[in-house]
Structures are given as C-alpha cells and as structure tokens.
Amino acid sequence: MHELAITESVVQAVTERLPGATIRCVYLEIGALSGVVPDSVRFCFDLVTEGTGLAGAKLEISQPNARCQCGECGAEFEPDGPIPMCACGSPVVSVLSGRELRITAVEVAS
Numbered sequence: 771m772h773e774l775a776i777t778e779s780v781v782q783a784v785t786e787r788l789p790g791a792t793i794r795c796v797y798l799e800i801g802a803l804s805g806v807v808p809d810s811v812r813f814c815f816d817l818v819t820e821g822t823g824l825a826g827a828k829l830e831i832s833q834p835n836a837r838c839q840c841g842e843c844g845a846e847f848e849p850d851g852p853i854p855m856c857a858c859g860s861p862v863v864s865v866l867s868g869r870e871l872r873i874t875a876v877e878v879a880s
C-alpha cells in the first residue's frame with residue numbers, strides 16, 4: 771500500500787527530528803495531484819504511530835489546489851481530475867504545483 775509507506779516516512783521524519791517528544795498534532799499538506807489519498811493516510815497514521823511518540827497525535831491534512839500549464843497554448847489552469855488536460859484539449863501539460871507532500875507543522879505537547 772502506497773499510503774502506508776508514505777505515512778511511515780512522515781512518522782519517521784518527525785521522530786528523527788524530535789526524538790523523545792510527545793507529538794500532539796502533525797500538519798500535512800498533500801497536493802491534489804500527488805496521488806495520495808488523505809483518508810488512507812489518516813487510516814495508516816493510527817497504525818504507524820502506535821508505540822511511538824506520535825501515538826494518539828492528531829493528523830491535520832490540507833489539500834492545496836494544483837496548478838498546471840499547458841504545453842500547447844501556455845494557459846495556466848487548475849486541473850479538475852488526476853489527469854490534467856487543458857481547456858484547449860491538449861494533454862501536454864506540465865504540473866506547476868500539486869504533487870507536493872510535506873509536513874508543514876508539528877505540535878509538541880509541553
């Protein structure tokens with residue numbers, strides 16, 4: 771499962787950065803074109819965090835809108851599906867943003 775590996779690497783990144791800390795909340799940004807399903811990450815998060823400093827932590831996921839640029843007509847647009855296509859009909863599109871998956875903030879219990 772794709773999301774399990776992703777969730778594991780997120781949890782690993784947090785525990786490496788904040789060893790021994792009790793984490794209250796992890797804020798994740800998952801781009802609309804990253805192919806990552808937020809609900810699956812939420813599900814995996816509870817499994818992966820068991821027994822770590824992140825056990826019981828909340829997971830806040832935001833999904834910023836993606837931006838694409840058409841390779842044919844140069845128009846910038848927001849894709850409406852997982853396979854971006856320009857309004858001019860061209861599938862030759864470069865993704866400007868929307869594939870990112872990053873930890874934006876971590877809340878530590880004091």
Ligand SMILES: [Zn+2]
Binds near residue numbers: 841842843
């Ligand atoms: Zn176009």
